Amino acid sequence: GENVEQHPSTLSVQEGDSAVIKCTYSDSASNYFPWYKQELGKGPQLIIDIRSNVGEKKDQRIAVTLNKTAKHFSLHITETQPEDSAVYFCAASKGGNEKLTFGTGTRLTIIP
């Protein structure tokens, strides 16, 4: 089955700087890669996703890149703000009704 590895497990970034979280996956048939943000005491929330026919996707300060050849994808957050502090999860699936496989999460702390 699919295996998703996520790094780093913790990340501290000065406010205003950029943060990058990286994930690798094992199943070359995976074609859907969402990212989730989980704030303390809440459920994960989908923040951005990318499909295998696209190399990069951007939404305001958040961007995701995908390298299908190397089987890795990354989340980039620019101009970080205190409200970006949370746990971020990457995931992968073959799309449709195929279930997601999640990474183990990255705890991002923005230092004011």
Added chain:
Amino acid sequence: NAGVTQTPKFRVLKTGQSMTLLCAQDMNHEYMYWYRQDPGMGLRLIHYSVGEGTTAKGEVPDGYNVSRLKKQNFLLGLESAAPSQTSVYFCASSDGQGEFFGPGTRLTVL
């Protein structure tokens, strides 16, 4: 729209007791999922459903049962709770375009 709701929010059980966690979604999604989240282990899939009347095992199904009698509801049952089932449980639903999560149920088994 309420999205995905879960009841109860918190529960404490004694070993051997049973309980049912209820998940409801109002987005008309076909797919529903139950996960557990433990420190350092991310989200692990317990059971899932691809439509009303169907269920399937996920990564960690032992000790749990599920039912999807109505499209909008997905129930997770613990027949005989064990301390190893102490966790935060999340329900999610999807239309195949990404999963929407509920707020979670924090379960402690003593």
